[in-house]
Amino acid sequence: MPWRYxxxxxxxxxxxxxxxxxxxxxxxxxxxxxxxxxxxxxxxxPAELEQLRHKLGLDRSxxxxxxxxxxxxLQGDMGVSIRTGxxxxxxxxxxxxxxxxxxxxxxxxxxxxxxxxxxxxxxxQYSVWDYLTMFLALVGVSMPIFWLGLxxxxxxxxxxxxxxxxxxxxxxxxxxxxxxLVLVDALLSFRPDVLWDxxxxxxxxxxxxxxxxxxxxxxITRSSMLEVLDQDYVRTAxxxxxxxxxxxxxxxxxxxxxxxxxxxxxxxGLLLSGAVLTxxxxxxxxxxxYVVDSLMGRDYAAVQGCILIFAVIMTLINLLVDLVxxxxxxxxxxxx
Amino acid sequence: MMAALLEVQRLCTEFRTRRGVVRAVxxxxxxxxxxxxxxxxxxxxxxxxxxxxxxxxxxxxxxGRIASGRILYDGVDLVSLPESAMRRIRGNEISxxxxxxxxxxxPVYTVGFQIREVLKKHRGLxxxxxxxxxxxxxxxxxxPDPESRVDDYPHQMxxxxxxxxxxxxxxxxxxxxxxxxxxxxxxxxxxxAQILDLMGRLKEEFGMAVLLITHDLGVVAETCxxxxxxxxGKAVEEADVEELFDVPxxxxxxxxxxxxxxxxxxxxxxxxxxxTVPSLDRLPPGCAFQERCPRAEGPCxxxxxxxxxxxxxxxxxxxxxxxxx
Ligand SMILES: Nc1ncnc2c1ncn2[C@@H]1O[C@H](COP(=O)(O)OP(=O)(O)O)[C@@H](O)[C@H]1O
Ligand code: SF4
Ligand SMILES: [Mg+2]
Numbered sequence: 001m002p003w004r005y006x007x008x009x010x011x012x013x014x015x016x017x018x019x020x021x022x023x024x025x026x027x028x029x030x031x032x033x034x035x036x037x038x039x040x041x042x043x044x045x046p047a048e049l050e051q052l053r054h055k056l057g058l059d060r061s062x063x064x065x066x067x068x069x070x071x072x073x074l075q076g077d078m079g080v081s082i083r084t085g086x087x088x089x090x091x092x093x094x095x096x097x098x099x100x101x102x103x104x105x106x107x108x109x110x111x112x113x114x115x116x117x118x119x120x121x122x123x124x125q126y127s128v129w130d131y132l133t134m135f136l137a138l139v140g141v142s143m144p145i146f147w148l149g150l151x152x153x154x155x156x157x158x159x160x161x162x163x164x165x166x167x168x169x170x171x172x173x174x175x176x177x178x179x180x181l182v183l184v185d186a187l188l189s190f191r192p193d194v195l196w197d198x199x200x201x202x203x204x205x206x207x208x209x210x211x212x213x214x215x216x217x218x219x220i221t222r223s224s225m226l227e228v229l230d231q232d233y234v235r236t237a238x239x240x241x242x243x244x245x246x247x248x249x250x251x252x253x254x255x256x257x258x259x260x261x262x263x264x265x266x267x268x269g270l271l272l273s274g275a276v277l278t279x280x281x282x283x284x285x286x287x288x289x290y291v292v293d294s295l296m297g298r299d300y301a302a303v304q305g306c307i308l309i310f311a312v313i314m315t316l317i318n319l320l321v322d323l324v325x326x327x328x329x330x331x332x333x334x335x336x
Numbered sequence: 337m338m339a340a341l342l343e344v345q346r347l348c349t350e351f352r353t354r355r356g357v358v359r360a361v362x363x364x365x366x367x368x369x370x371x372x373x374x375x376x377x378x379x380x381x382x383x384x385x386x387x388x389x390x391x392x393x394x395x396x397x398x399x400g401r402i403a404s405g406r407i408l409y410d411g412v413d414l415v416s417l418p419e420s421a422m423r424r425i426r427g428n429e430i431s432x433x434x435x436x437x438x439x440x441x442x443p444v445y446t447v448g449f450q451i452r453e454v455l456k457k458h459r460g461l462x463x464x465x466x467x468x469x470x471x472x473x474x475x476x477x478x479x480p481d482p483e484s485r486v487d488d489y490p491h492q493m494x495x496x497x498x499x500x501x502x503x504x505x506x507x508x509x510x511x512x513x514x515x516x517x518x519x520x521x522x523x524x525x526x527x528x529a530q531i532l533d534l535m536g537r538l539k540e541e542f543g544m545a546v547l548l549i550t551h552d553l554g555v556v557a558e559t560c561x562x563x564x565x566x567x568x569g570k571a572v573e574e575a576d577v578e579e580l581f582d583v584p585x586x587x588x589x590x591x592x593x594x595x596x597x598x599x600x601x602x603x604x605x606x607x608x609x610x611x612t613v614p615s616l617d618r619l620p621p622g623c624a625f626q627e628r629c630p631r632a633e634g635p636c637x638x639x640x641x642x643x644x645x646x647x648x649x650x651x652x653x654x655x656x657x658x659x660x661x
Contacts, residue, residue, distance in 0.1 A: 125398070231439065232434060232436055232439040233439065233442040235394055235434070236434065236441065236442070237442065238426070239392060239426055239427060239432045239434075240426060240427035240457070241454070241457055241458060242423075242454075242457060243423065244419075255442070329444060330443070330444060330446075330489040330491070331443055331491050
């Protein structure tokens with residue numbers, strides 16, 4: 001692992017975060033509307049408003065506000081939500097984990113099924129399977145998540161009640177929170193019933209969120225595999241007498257994964273924005289819904305916190321993608 | 337006469353292309369005896385690689401197929417062999433090395449891994465043993481410092497080194513036949529000589545038969561016992577090397593010799609064969625060489641020429657073969 005490279009990327013991360021924090025800070029302050037007014041309602045007296053503004057620091061200059069904001073953020077203090085009065089960090093953490101759980105599940109689904117379908121399509125190019133998957137993939141990328149989620153709920157929760165339609169766990173089920181990931185916590189506390197229930201709740205929203213990346217991954221995998229399977233080294237593998245699955249997976253897919261990883265990385269961003277919709281439709285208590293609610297309520301601190309978290313996640317994911325690249329392709333290692 | 341190790345009989349290989357089906361190999365016969373080196377020569381595009389790929393059944397599946405003919409290996413017809421049995425032969429009893437050392441090795445695995453893979457598959461060697469054997473093979477093909485080079489990725493090696501590594505991989509299971517498809521074409525001249533040298537040495541050491549494909553008559557002269565000359569998918573002349581060099585009978589073969597640069601020889605000037613190879617989907621009736629042939633006349637334009645014996649072990653496919661006195 002090229003540590004100097006990781007270090008340089010982490011430095012970049014700091015720069016990006018600075019930029020994001022300035023942008024977020026300014027953007028929200030420049031939107032018309034007075035948070036104090038919003039909080040206290042229409043009938044607040046000017047004195048009351050003044051007092052709240054002072055308490056929130058809204059009466060000081062932008063530079064000072066930003067400085068105070070950054071200083072405390074660096075100490076893990078992201079301010080207090082003006083809607084709930086709770087520290088933003090405390091509000092964000094469990095929601096972030098709920099979102100991570102949903103996104104990871106969606107990512108796993110998208111990768112497994114997308115890559116699997118793409119490989120079979122490439123190996124059986126122009127077969128019925130190939131045409132069918134590529135048609136479905138085309139439908140998949142152009143599917144409005146919102147509509148798909150509602151259809152799934154209507155069909156599989158309402159009409160044929162196979163899946164629960166909202167939340168992460170059924171009422172009354174409870175487990176000690178260790179990681180915050182329901183499935184992991186269920187395993188840790190040996191509760192197969194909770195594991196099953198959590199999984200049951202996770203499937204529909206995760207599938208909904210996975211649709212677009214799955215379709216994109218299937219198409220990229222197919223075209224990448226088609227290209228790789230024509231390479232000389234694949235012929236060499238066959239000439240060595242390797243079994244066909246070894247030729248396809250070990251020699252083909254391993255090389256074809258490079259563009260797929262890029263696309264997966266890019267789609268993680270898409271996933272986060274998709275998460276906002278999916279969480280709303282399925283009442284998933286995640287960050288996506290929280291950020292929308294906070295925006296509506298002009299909850300500056302909360303929105304700043306969320307966007308900062310999004311930025312950190314996106315940059316970390318980019319770093320991760322690059323590192324996976326380095327692991328997958330030894331030719332990159334030498335240039336470092 | 338002893339049974340041949342490999343006998344290709346009237347092999348026809350076809351490709352589906354946008355302009356219809358083309359016959360890239362048309363009725364080729366080859367005979368390779370134990371421990372012998374047989375050369376196949378001809379200009380680029382005449383069907384040498386397709387012949388080689390047909391023998392191991394490595395044609396691109398979507399477009400290529402063996403349309404007819406037999407490929408007898410030890411008396412067994414490879415054309416109708418089940419794929420699983422074919423896999424036990426590839427890389428084990430019949431190995432192949434290719435023209436492009438730069439792209440023939442998988443870029444994401446070490447050279448050692450790629451050699452171990454074949455040792456595990458065919459000889460069941462486990463990791464440590466396979467690694468030792470891979471190092472041994474690398475040192476056998478003249479790669480310096482094999483203990484550390486075994487962990488190199490292909491991109492860390494030069495073209496010549498990669499071709500050596502390919503040879504090590506191909507010979508790891510002691511095959512009885514090595515098919516070498518223009519193994520030195522992509523390399524520069526000094527490296528070419530080294531690789532040919534190495535192949536000659538290993539052939540003796542392992543007692544292999546070699547099917548050497550090349551477009552270079554100089555290479556043929558140095559390495560082969562017998563030669564088959566191909567043109568537009570057909571074998572057009574076949575003879576022992578000395579015989580072919582002494583009395584080339586097909587006008588195309590004569591043309592190939594004339595186009596050889598002879599440094600210090602009597603014929604100093606280079607006279608390439610005029611014209612180009614006709615496209616396989618637009619072959620004229622009669623002899624495929626007619627448009628470029630100074631002797632074309634009469635039947636050449638109507639009937640494909642049949643095989644004619646020139647002497648014992650020397651035959652030619654031509655209506656008006658060149659006579660030598
Ligand atoms: N994948 C393919 N698809 C269509 N035609 C092919 C393909 N590979 C080879 N051919 C045809 O076979 C002919 C012989 O090719 P090849 O055996 O590679 O020539 P060479 O003698 O240079 O090795 C080519 O001229 C081409 O027309
Ligand atoms: S058959 Fe006729 S055209 Fe063909 S090589 Fe012989 S003389 Fe030339
Ligand atoms: Mg060739």
